[in-house]
Amino acid sequence: MHSEELPIDQYAQGALPSEAEVNRDVLGRFQEINSRYWVWVTLLGFLSFLGLVGFYIRAKDGIGDDRSDWGYMVATMGFLLSTFMAMPIISAGLRLTKANWRRPFTRIAEVMGVSGLIVILMLIPALKALPPLEGRLNIWFNFPQGAPFLWNVMAFSTLVGIAIALVWTLALPDLSAARDHMPASRRQRIIGRLALGWTGSLRQWRVHRIGVLTMGAMYLLFFPLVMTLMNTDFSAGLLPGVKDAIAPATAVAAAVQSALGLMLVTMYLMRRLGGYDRYFTVEQFWSLAKPMLALSLLWFYFWWASFITFWYGRQPAESALLRFLILDQYRIPFMISFFLNFLGPLIALVWNPVRRSIWGPVIIGGGILIGAFVNHIRLYVSAFSIPDPKLHVLKSPPSTQWPDAPDILMIVGAISASVLVFMLVSKIVPVISMWEIGEGLRLVKVRRFLKKNVRVVAKSN
Numbered sequence: 517m518h519s520e521e522l523p524i525d526q527y528a529q530g531a532l533p534s535e536a537e538v539n540r541d542v543l544g545r546f547q548e549i550n551s552r553y554w555v556w557v558t559l560l561g562f563l564s565f566l567g568l569v570g571f572y573i574r575a576k577d578g579i580g581d582d583r584s585d586w587g588y589m590v591a592t593m594g595f596l597l598s599t600f601m602a603m604p605i606i607s608a609g610l611r612l613t614k615a616n617w618r619r620p621f622t623r624i625a626e627v628m629g630v631s632g633l634i635v636i637l638m639l640i641p642a643l644k645a646l647p648p649l650e651g652r653l654n655i656w657f658n659f660p661q662g663a664p665f666l667w668n669v670m671a672f673s674t675l676v677g678i679a680i681a682l683v684w685t686l687a688l689p690d691l692s693a694a695r696d697h698m699p700a701s702r703r704q705r706i707i708g709r710l711a712l713g714w715t716g717s718l719r720q721w722r723v724h725r726i727g728v729l730t731m732g733a734m735y736l737l738f739f740p741l742v743m744t745l746m747n748t749d750f751s752a753g754l755l756p757g758v759k760d761a762i763a764p765a766t767a768v769a770a771a772v773q774s775a776l777g778l779m780l781v782t783m784y785l786m787r788r789l790g791g792y793d794r795y796f797t798v799e800q801f802w803s804l805a806k807p808m809l810a811l812s813l814l815w816f817y818f819w820w821a822s823f824i825t826f827w828y829g830r831q832p833a834e835s836a837l838l839r840f841l842i843l844d845q846y847r848i849p850f851m852i853s854f855f856l857n858f859l860g861p862l863i864a865l866v867w868n869p870v871r872r873s874i875w876g877p878v879i880i881g882g883g884i885l886i887g888a889f890v891n892h893i894r895l896y897v898s899a900f901s902i903p904d905p906k907l908h909v910l911k912s913p914p915s916t917q918w919p920d921a922p923d924i925l926m927i928v929g930a931i932s933a934s935v936l937v938f939m940l941v942s943k944i945v946p947v948i949s950m951w952e953i954g955e956g957l958r959l960v961k962v963r964r965f966l967k968k969n970v971r972v973v974a975k976s977n
Contacts, residue, residue: 533794535954543697545791546946553939560936567929570922571641579644584914586645587900588923590750591892592930593638597746598771598888599778600934601635603628604679605739606775608732616973617803619956620795621783623949626686627941628778629679629735631934632672638930639672646749651906654753655744664749675735675742682731683941688714688724689951707944743767747895754899755841756907757833759825766818773811773857774888776804780881784874786947795948798874805865805877808884812861819858836910841898845916849894856887 574585607625610618643665649656656663691707692714698704714720744764752758760766783796823842826834842850861880870876899905901914919927959974 533957535950535957538948538953538957539693539950541794542946542948542950543694546694546943547698549943553943557936557939560932560939563932564929564936566925567927567933570925570929573922574926575641579641583645583647584901584917585922586642587897587917588893588919589638589926589930590642590645590900591889591896592927593635593642594746594750594892594896595774595889596631596635596638596930596934597742598767598892599774599885600628600631600938601675601679601742602739602771602775603778604682604732604735605772606779608682608736611732612729612736614975615803616956616959617799619952620792620948621779621800622952623683623686623690623945623947624782624786625775625779626679626683627938627945627947628782629676630683630941631937632676632679633937634930634933636669636672636676639668642750643668645900647754647905652753653756653758653905655748664745668745668749671738671742671745675738678731678735678738682728682735683945684710685724685727685731686949687945688712689716690946690949692716693950694946703943710944739771740764740768743771751895751899754902754905755837756902756905756910757831757837759829759834760822762818762821766822769811769814769818770857770888770891773808773815773884776808776811777881777884777888780804780808780877781885784878787874792948795953798872801874801877802872805871805880808877808880809861809865809871812858812865812884816858816862819854833909836913840910840913841894845913846894846898848916849890853887853891853894856883857891 571589574589579586603625605625607618607622611622646664649658649663654664688711691711695704695708695711698707744767747763747767752760752763780801783800786792787796823838826838840846860883864876864880865871870880897917901917902910903914961972962969963972964970
């Protein structure tokens with residue numbers, strides 16, 4: 517067991533909400549579908565449609581004719597992969613470490629992974645825009661069995677399938693509660709079918725626990741593979757002279773940092789707009805700010821380890837890439853990312869008043885998301901702008917490619933579609949995990965210690 521001072525006002529008198537109170541509150545909000553919800557769904561649907569319009573404008577003249585036309589779409593796909601699809605890593609990792617403070621937001625992280633369906637839709641034209649493997653750097657060594665198209669589709673689809681299975685399995689107890697709570701309707705019948713006859717028997721809970729841990733571990737193991745394919749096939753394989761063995765590890769570390777930023781922003785929006793302020797308190801924001809600071813330092817470590825190899829190597833191909841990606845054409849995106857993903861979080865989060873607050877981590881998290889998107893532009897737009905990826909040295913680097921109207925439409929549409937998927941799923945699966953919060957409440961007692969209320973938290977099995 518361990519104890520900690522209560523950081524939130526609702527516990528100031530030593531009171532904890534009961535499990536029944538939590539269930540009534542969450543199910544009441546879950547059952548309600550008000551006009552504001554439909555306004556947001558309509559707006560996001562319209563923006564998603566604009567993304568399709570942008571894609572049509574790009575695709576009407578062919579997908580493989582000019583590869584540079586698809587750089588911003590691929591950069592957006594990489595951004596969604598390293599934010600929305602990286603979110604289940606937070607849930608699975610914190611569950612394996614038995615962090616009690618994670619319970620209010622784990623379901624959000626799991627539902628975000630379902631947005632990978634949008635990534636798969638974007639993956640097909642992105643793969644079609646790639647040049648042939650022959651004569652250029654790649655990890656397939658001219659493998660004849662459908663590389664890279666078949667294996668990328670299989671890997672991405674498997675990851676999304678694991679994400680859907682993970683959120684479904686974890687939500688079974690809450691789906692059962694929603695089925696019994698809601699009045700008879702079409703939505704109630706759909707939720708009842710998804711509950712798979714859950715009754716909460718001891719045997720079901722045992723199988724449930726094993727399944728959750730297994731699928732969480734599978735996601736943690738499979739996500740780095742997908743990030744490796746994304747980085748090598750859509751960036752490193754198109755940049756002449758790339759020699760960066762740790763690029764996949766860099767991408768995974770940056771993805772976890774971006775996922776933390778998205779989690780903080782999402783919790784803040786749900787706290788302010790959704791009325792979930794009793795679940796997302798200073799404790800959650802403060803606790804996530806700590807690993808975010810560590811990952812910001814890790815971001816710099818991985819970047820420096822790659823940069824110093826090129827800097828001291830000084831081969832013609834390495835020097836050309838340094839100028840292209842950091843010093844000349846994409847200097848501005850790099851400087852923005854360097855400040856928002858490393859320098860800004862380092863300066864801000866070392867101060868305890870900023871770290872131990874709600875507004876501080878949220879602002880830093882929003883900046884990290886912007887920096888991550890700009891960095892994806894630097895990595896993927898630059899790679900797709902190379903006319904001939906078969907070169908060994910980038911002697912005449914192309915100029916900086918800025919987005920035009922179809923690019924902006926596709927960026928806004930893809931991000932809006934991912935948020936729309938989250939909002940739609942949130943009315944099928946409760947976004948607050950009632951059974952996990954209930955489990956956490958049974959592990960907590962409030963005690964008086966040195967004239968303060970503290971929680972005594974027992975470790976779960």
